[in-house]
Amino acid sequence: MIERLVSPSRSRSLGFSFLAVVAMPVLAVGLASCGPSEQKQAAPLPAVSVSTPVKRMVTDWDEFSGRFDAVQQVQVRARVTGFVTSVEFKDGAIVKAGDLLYVIDPRQYQAVAEQAEGQLQDAKARVVLAKRELERASSLIRTDAVSQSVVDQRTQQLQTAEAAVLQAEGALKRAQLDVEFSQVRAPISGRISRHLVTVGNLVQGSESGATLLTSIVSMDPIHIYFDMDERVYQRNSRLWFEGKRPSSRDTPNPVQVLLTGETKPSHEGKMDFLDNRLDAGTGTLRGRALVDNHDLSILPGQFARIRVIGSAPYEALLVPDAAVATDQSRKIVFVVKPDDSVEAREVTPGPLDDGLRVIRTGLKADDRVVVEGLQRVRVGAKVSPHPANADNGDAKP
Structure with missing residues (x-):
């Protein structure tokens, strides 16, 4: 009678519930068998x-900040006064020693040189005349035709004429120098700056106020200056006393240079100077190295990192x-x-x-x-x- 009161759908629901109740312990037993140790063993090692x-x-290297500077640098100034008639270089170009840079009107100096040449010829003629008169007086004194005072006077006249020749030669050389200085030439080889005076301008050649025309800096090789602190200096001195590192004062120790943005050294050089005292304000010692700059990529005033040998191998x-x-x-x-x-x-x-x-x-x-x-x-x-x-x-x- 009880079975009749239960509908078919209800019978199916009870059947599913019974299966779920039976299955739950089985699943629990399965999960319980997978313990933490088995999960940990399954994870791979890093x-x-x-x-x-x-x-x-x-070899150890000490690294410092440094600044490049030219080995030679010259301010080119006018040595004679006059008007500029020509500018013979290109701004920023590489020039060689002796290259023509400026031309200053030379005509007035050429005229002075010609005048000095004439004065020299006149002085030489007076020397010739004075020699002849002295020779005559010397021959006449043997016969008592002239007195000794005449011979003395002729000797003094010859010496005065010879002194006048020296003065005339000096005046001629000075005039020739002025003519030469009217052509301004490069005193050193290097890279030239821009021209500061254009054609038609008057330049002064006086020693106290000579007009600045341009400047030249040498490029290869180039110096780099840096400052080392007292601690590094004392350590290097101790290594030198122990014979483990040569001193940069008497040995061109190698250096390496890293330009801005570089991670590896791109230039090499050698030490060539250490100052004779530490700076009392900063407690540092100024050093200098000579660096090859064959490609002319380094400019004076540029900053870089410099490595100096700090130990023996x-x-x-x-x-x-x-x-x-x-x-x-x-x-x-x-x-x-x-x-x-x-x-x-x-x-x-x-x-x-x-x-x-x-x-x-x-x-x-x-x-x-x-x-x-x-x-x-x-x-x-x-x-x-x-x-x-x-x-x-x-x-x-």
């Missing part, structure tokens, strides 16, 4: 690239600079131990050498250093290490 440190001979361990991390005030690298767990190793880094960072202390030659994937490592956790060269050909240590 993949990292590792590499052993590079061992090679390196020594053997060191090097790693990619990206492998060195910062932990507050410490520098660390991550080392993969034999069991593939990660250890943080405190190191003492040195300078960069050809893109690699010198590690002074904290590493051994056979340590496996994490060079890629630092963000995936945890101290004490295991990783899946792979050689850096196999993962990325550019990640060479």
Whole structure:
């Protein structure tokens, strides 16, 4: 009777409920069998690239900010007064010593030179006459035809005529110099500035107020000046006393130059000057190096970074600079131990050498250093290490 009171649809609902009740424990048992340990084992280990440190001979370099300046620089000024008749150079061009730059009207100086030439010829003629008169007086005194005073007078006249020749020669040379100075020529080779005086203008050639015409600076080689602090100077002096580094005062130590925007040195040179005292205001010592500028790409006044040799060659361990991390005030690298767990190793880094960072202390030659994937490592956790060269050909240590 009870079965009749239950409808067919109700029977199906009860059947589904019964199946659900039976299935729930089975599903629960299945989920319970997948414990946390099995889920953790299923997760792959973090993949990292590792590499052993590079061992090679390196040299430390001290780096400073420097400014280029010309080895030679000249302000070209007028040496005679007159009107400019010609400008013979192109603004900003390279000129050679002796090249014609300006022409100043030379006619008045040529006239003076011709006048001085005539005065010289007159003085020479007087010398010839004075010699003949002295010879006559010398021959007549033997016969007592003239007195000794006459001979003395003729001798004095000859000496006066010879002095007049010297004066005339000096006046002629001065006049010829004025004619020569009317052609303004480059005193040195280098790059010339713009012309400051145009054709038709009067220029003054006086020593106190000579007119500035242009300027020239030499280009190759070129000087670079820099300042080193007292700490670097004392360290280098100590290395020199110990025989570990030659002094730049008596040895042209090599330097490397990095122009603005460069990451690698593009020019090389050598030290050629150290000042004789430290600046009392800044506590720095001025140094200077001579740099090759064959391509004329460097201009006086330009700023650059200069590297000066700071040690003798020594053997060191090097790693990619990206492998060195910062932990507050410490520098660390991550080392993969034999069991593939990660250890943080405190190191003492040195300078960069050809893109690699010198590690002074904290590493051994056979340590496996994490060079890629630092963000995936945890101290004490295991990783899946792979050689850096196999993962990325550019990640060479």
